Amino acid sequence: MSESIRMTDERVSADKKRVINNDRVVDVNQLVPIKYKWAWHYYLDGCANHWMPTEVSMQRDIEQWKDPKGFSPEERHVIKRNFGFFSTAETLVGNNIVLAIYKCVDNPECRQYLLRQAFEEAIHVHAFQYIIESLSMDDGELFNMYREVKAIYNKDEFSMKLTDDILNPNFELVSVQGQQKFIDNLIGYYGVTEGIFFYSGFVILLSFGRQNRLPGACEQIQYILRDESIHMNFGLEMINTIIDENPELWTPRFQESIVSKIRAAVELECIYANDCLPTGILGLNQHLLREYIQYIADRRLERLRLRKIYGSENPFPWMSEIIDLKKEKNFFETRVTEYQTGGALEW
Ligand code: MN
Numbered sequence: 497m498s499e500s501i502r503m504t505d506e507r508v509s510a511d512k513k514r515v516i517n518n519d520r521v522v523d524v525n526q527l528v529p530i531k532y533k534w535a536w537h538y539y540l541d542g543c544a545n546h547w548m549p550t551e552v553s554m555q556r557d558i559e560q561w562k563d564p565k566g567f568s569p570e571e572r573h574v575i576k577r578n579f580g581f582f583s584t585a586e587t588l589v590g591n592n593i594v595l596a597i598y599k600c601v602d603n604p605e606c607r608q609y610l611l612r613q614a615f616e617e618a619i620h621v622h623a624f625q626y627i628i629e630s631l632s633m634d635d636g637e638l639f640n641m642y643r644e645v646k647a648i649y650n651k652d653e654f655s656m657k658l659t660d661d662i663l664n665p666n667f668e669l670v671s672v673q674g675q676q677k678f679i680d681n682l683i684g685y686y687g688v689t690e691g692i693f694f695y696s697g698f699v700i701l702l703s704f705g706r707q708n709r710l711p712g713a714c715e716q717i718q719y720i721l722r723d724e725s726i727h728m729n730f731g732l733e734m735i736n737t738i739i740d741e742n743p744e745l746w747t748p749r750f751q752e753s754i755v756s757k758i759r760a761a762v763e764l765e766c767i768y769a770n771d772c773l774p775t776g777i778l779g780l781n782q783h784l785l786r787e788y789i790q791y792i793a794d795r796r797l798e799r800l801r802l803r804k805i806y807g808s809e810n811p812f813p814w815m816s817e818i819i820d821l822k823k824e825k826n827f828f829e830t831r832v833t834e835y836q837t838g839g840a841l842e843w
Pocket residue numbers: 586589616617620720724
């Protein structure tokens with residue numbers, strides 16, 4: 497979507513920058529002057545939260561998972577379902593950034609964040625690979641769940657269709673229709689895939705962590721959740737900015753279509769939660785998960801400046817505490833020490 501460089505004495509001014517379709521207005525290769533300070537700050541926040549899966553010990557998890565009495569059959573089912581879901585879902589998000597979003601968003605400060613996010617998705621893929629391998633789980637079973645388990649397939653099909661729409665050779669970003677298609681992709685990934693589809697899994701897995709079970713896996717899930725909340729905040733802010741810059745996209749009819757897609761996504765997520773939790777465990781059940789999914793869907797709608805539709809209460813206030821957690825002191829202290837003793841700072 498950009499033409500190659502040409503000589504000019506016309507310098508880039510921040511106020512001419514836009515999130516999409518810069519090729520007709522400004523040079524897309526100049527980060528500075530920065531217009532979208534929020535995008536730059538999300539990039540800095542992402543870097544400040546940097547972590548690697550292998551820095552987290554899986555020793556206790558391995559002992560617990562090997563112990564035949566460590567988990568009930570229902571608990572093993574729900575754990576495997578969620579690792580199975582995440583093992584491919586993170587890849588879909590990374591692919592969509594690199595293949596679809598990056599070619600449409602040609603503002604350099606947003607691209608700077610997208611590059612950071614793409615690497616974080618690789619770290620998340622790595623985390624689930626590391627967990628699955630550490631616990632000697634059947635990787636064929638887990639990595640194929642998105643093809644073999646309907647409740648997971650439904651969610652991934654919803655997301656992958658949005659990537660296909662942008663990869664379609666007839667896709668263009670000039671018409672209102674094309675731009676709406678791109679907004680659908682962004683809302684589908686930032687609002688739904690990362691904003692709704694990940695959250696039953698987070699609640700269920702972190703409920704084990706709250707009982708000191710699977711502590712290494714849950715520590716990683718906490719870092720992933722923290723990363724994801726930045727991804728989502730960046731994405732929703734970017735969507736609102738595109739809409740402000742292209743208000744003709746935001747027709748009442750288009751807004752209605754967004755709301756109905758969120759409704760459909762909530763149903764897919766509830767089907768998934770029901771499949772994970774045929775019976776109640778760990779104080780969780782299908783009803784509470786539905787309440788929670790509806791509660792977070794309302795939050796996403798409000799961030800998109802749409803009216804909330806459910807009015808459900810948050811049954812898991814402890815989730816907000818985990819999301820709000822800034823840098824955990826222990827984690828960063830450990831990391832600094834490890835880096836120094838590991839010789840990573842030697843030149
Ligand atoms: Mn991720």
